[in-house]
Amino acid sequence: MADESVKSEASAQQEKEDGDNGSSQKTESRDGENQTVSKRQRKKLLKQQKWEGERDLRKQKRKEKKQQRRQQRHNHHHQEEEEEDEEGGEAQNARKRLRRDVTPSSLRLVVDCSFDNLMLIKDVRKLHRQVQRCYAENRRALHPVQFYLTSLGGQLKQSMDEKDKGWVNWKDITIKTEHYSEVVAQEELVYLTSDSPNVLEELDHKKAYVIGGLVDHNHHKGITFERAKELGIDHAQLPLSTFVKMNSRKVLAVNHVFEIVLAYLEKSSWQEAFFTVLPQRKGAVAVSQDGTTVQGKEEEDSDSDPDTPDQTEKRTQT
Numbered sequence: 001m002a003d004e005s006v007k008s009e010a011s012a013q014q015e016k017e018d019g020d021n022g023s024s025q026k027t028e029s030r031d032g033e034n035q036t037v038s039k040r041q042r043k044k045l046l047k048q049q050k051w052e053g054e055r056d057l058r059k060q061k062r063k064e065k066k067q068q069r070r071q072q073r074h075n076h077h078h079q080e081e082e083e084e085d086e087e088g089g090e091a092q093n094a095r096k097r098l099r100r101d102v103t104p105s106s107l108r109l110v111v112d113c114s115f116d117n118l119m120l121i122k123d124v125r126k127l128h129r130q131v132q133r134c135y136a137e138n139r140r141a142l143h144p145v146q147f148y149l150t151s152l153g154g155q156l157k158q159s160m161d162e163k164d165k166g167w168v169n170w171k172d173i174t175i176k177t178e179h180y181s182e183v184v185a186q187e188e189l190v191y192l193t194s195d196s197p198n199v200l201e202e203l204d205h206k207k208a209y210v211i212g213g214l215v216d217h218n219h220h221k222g223i224t225f226e227r228a229k230e231l232g233i234d235h236a237q238l239p240l241s242t243f244v245k246m247n248s249r250k251v252l253a254v255n256h257v258f259e260i261v262l263a264y265l266e267k268s269s270w271q272e273a274f275f276t277v278l279p280q281r282k283g284a285v286a287v288s289q290d291g292t293t294v295q296g297k298e299e300e301d302s303d304s305d306p307d308t309p310d311q312t313e314k315r316t317q318t
Contacts, residue, residue, distance in 0.1 A: 105143040105265055108208035109134075109258060110180045110189075115214040115223070116154035123215040124155040128163065131156075131213070133255040135170060143265040147173045148208070150180040156213075181231055184208045189233040194251050195225035200236040203264065207234075211257050218251065243271040244278070252278075 037045075111131060116124065131149065138144045152160075152175055160167045176183050191210045192200070203209075210233075212224035228235040238252075238260060252260075256277055263273035 101142065103143055105145050106205045107203060107261070107265065108146040108148060108184070108188075109138075109261060110148040110150055110184065110208050110210045111213045111254060111258070112150060112180055112210050112224075113153075113156055113213040114151035114179060114227075115212065115216075115220075116151075116156055118220055118223075119155070119215060121155055121159075123217075125159050125163070126215045127213055127254065128156060128159045130215070130253055130255040131160075132164065134258040135173060137255070137259050137262060139172065141262045141266070143262070144172065145262065145265070148180065148183065149173060149175045150178060150183055151176070151213075153177055180208075180210055181233075186231070186233055189231075191224060191228035191233055191235040192238065192257060193224040193228060193235055194237050194240075195222045196228070196235040196237045198234075198236040199239050199242065201239060203261070209261065211254055213254055215253075239270050240274065244274045 111134065113127075119127065135147065138147050174183075180189070188206065188208050189210060190200075190204075190207050191212070193212065210228075212227075214220065214224065216223075225235060238257065259277045260273045263276045264270060267273055267276070
């Protein structure tokens with residue numbers, strides 16, 4: 001009986017091994033021992049071998065695709081060049097006409113940088129960015145002014161040296177360490193300050209208009225007006241209240257004043273100049289000739305549909 005039991009177990013073991021031959025395979029490991037590899041593992045190994053075998057082929061395909069893209073870009077660029085050659089004459093003439101349309105103004109705008117010691121370094125850096133903006137806007141203006149930067153030194157110059165070393169190569173600008181009163185004749189100076197009781201109606205191209213280079217968040221209110229009176233020079237404020245109503249204070253940034261003057265030289269309209277430049281956060285609304293604001297009229301009809309051009313014309317006439 002014992003012998004039959006042993007034979008039965010041996011037979012069952014043999015059948016199990018025979019059944020496993022369909023799903024597994026014995027392989028020899030590196031150290032000479034036999035290891036059983038499942039069907040799934042065998043497929044994975046074959047896939048990995050195929051991937052490695054096709055490595056050079058994939059590399060070649062990537063290279064060919066790269067060359068195709070390069071050739072396409074070259075063809076596209078060549079086509080653009082041909083089109084540009086065809087239109088080049090007209091485009092060049094248009095650019096020349098555009099350059100001829102730029103007419104430099106004899107008006108002088110002076111940024112007074114003599115308030116350096118009254119500002120914190122963060123405000124000096126703001127002033128630096130405003131001066132950069134003035135320079136950039138003047139360079140692309142239709143009627144660029146004669147730009148003066150006076151009393152340059154201290155923290156502002158240090159900021160410019162650190163953040164914008166290229167300022168030493170700026171063109172079409174006069175930069176002085178001296179005070180503006182030493183650069184321009186006193187009788188030609190007009191200080192633009194919102195505290196002045198005088199309202200500027202027209203620009204005199206024989207004058208040099210001074211903008212106070214000060215960012216102080218109203219800590220030194222009226223200081224530019226006082227400086228102008230101390231020096232005995234003319235002063236005036238832009239006609240802001242005549243054309244614009246704002247829900248914030250009338251003190252504008254240096255670059256805003258500068259850009260408004262540039263816009264006025266181009267458009268010959270203070271109102272257009274103001275609304276071209278003033279930021280939306282100032283809440284500026286137009287003031288009509290009868291003293292009412294355009295915003296007020298719009299608010300009355302805020303719940304109705306927008307007017308047609310005919311309705312707008314009729315309401316304007318009434």
